Amino acid sequence: VGSVFRRAYGINTLGAVAGVLLGAAWLLELLGNRGVVFAAAGLQGQVGVLALGLAAAPRPRPQPEGGAGGASGAWALGTAAFLAGGAGLLVQVAWIRRLTPVVGNTTQAFATVLATSLFALAVGSLLLGPRRGRDVGAVPFRLLVLAAVPVALLPPVVGVVDDWAAAWLLDGPASSLRLLAVRTLAAGLLLVPSTILGAAVLPWLVRAAAPTQDAAGAVAGRLLAWNTAGSAMFAVGGAAIWLPAVGSAAVLRGAAGLLLLGAALLSRGARCAVTLGAGLVLLVLPALMPIPDDALWDAVGASFAPEHHRPADATLSLIHI
Numbered sequence: 001v002g003s004v005f006r007r008a009y010g011i012n013t014l015g016a017v018a019g020v021l022l023g024a025a026w027l028l029e030l031l032g033n034r035g036v037v038f039a040a041a042g043l044q045g046q047v048g049v050l051a052l053g054l055a056a057a058p059r060p061r062p063q064p065e066g067g068a069g070g071a072s073g074a075w076a077l078g079t080a081a082f083l084a085g086g087a088g089l090l091v092q093v094a095w096i097r098r099l100t101p102v103v104g105n106t107t108q109a110f111a112t113v114l115a116t117s118l119f120a121l122a123v124g125s126l127l128l129g130p131r132r133g134r135d136v137g138a139v140p141f142r143l144l145v146l147a148a149v150p151v152a153l154l155p156p157v158v159g160v161v162d163d164w165a166a167a168w169l170l171d172g173p174a175s176s177l178r179l180l181a182v183r184t185l186a187a188g189l190l191l192v193p194s195t196i197l198g199a200a201v202l203p204w205l206v207r208a209a210a211p212t213q214d215a216a217g218a219v220a221g222r223l224l225a226w227n228t229a230g231s232a233m234f235a236v237g238g239a240a241i242w243l244p245a246v247g248s249a250a251v252l253r254g255a256a257g258l259l260l261l262g263a264a265l266l267s268r269g270a271r272c273a274v275t276l277g278a279g280l281v282l283l284v285l286p287a288l289m290p291i292p293d294d295a296l297w298d299a300v301g302a303s304f305a306p307e308h309h310r311p312a313d314a315t316l317s318l319i320h321i
Contacts, residue, residue, distance in 0.1 A: 081205050102187075264279060
């Protein structure tokens with residue numbers, strides 16, 4: 001079940017990458033917002049027709065193959081999926097905020113960062129997810145711990161990436177394709193290491209649940225629901241409260257802390273205590289010892305505030321790179 005979920009989740013996320021890139025690069029300009037919505041609705045209708053066809057196809061009923069674990073194990077797996085999903089969306093929100101001075105704050109720039117993050121999710125699931133016949137062991141725990149390392153360590157590197165991107169643009173001819181390539185590569189250098197390991201956690205949690213064939217859909221759906229609920233809650237809370245309060249670097253360290261808390265749920269003894277302690281430190285320490293933002297990464301490209309700026313104050317300027 002974990003192996004099948006790995007492929008389905010990875011392919012589904014690759015579809016999301018295609019949708020983001022096609023929408024931002026072509027369909028929005030060709031069809032407009034309303035046209036893109038209708039196109040998406042048409043695709044959903046086709047998915048529904050295909051699903052009805054699959055449901056009508058005869059297939060053998062699977063036989064039970066053992067249990068899916070006790071209630072305590074299910075709670076730990078669900079909570080770990082919740083925290084992993086929350087950390088994943090916090091990483092996206094914080095890096096979008098932190099990368100604004102590098103890639104800009106246009107629709108295309110946002111789509112570039114989002115597509116890069118989704119691509120890392122798909123590749124992480126497909127390459128690092130469970131294979132048929134491979135035991136779970138401590139793999140989910142190790143993935144969560146390893147995923148926390150780049151998330152916690154990479155925030156200061158954004159300055160280096162910004163310098164590199166600016167130098168690359170200055171050294172060559174200006175073109176929209178060159179700008180898109182620079183934005184994509186700059187986002188990938190930071191987002192892929194921050195995302196790819198955590199992307200493989202959910203399929204491994206499905207494998208760890210060891211559902212019967214009859215319960216496979218319910219168990220996978222429940223873990224996916226927990227993962228998505230964590231994504232939604234932490235995305236809203238992170239963007240509205242956490243990020244304005246402590247800044248993007250601290251949010252990324254907090255996301256690393258959530259990954260370690262999820263790992264602690266999947267371990268016992270001294271390993272659990274150490275992982276739990278490290279996760280709490282990453283969550284709490286930025287509030288006690290704020291991370292300075294001397295380069296103003298969290299100030300550049302802030303949202304437009306009509307009470308502070310008038311549209312007439314904005315002057316049209318052409319910047320030749």
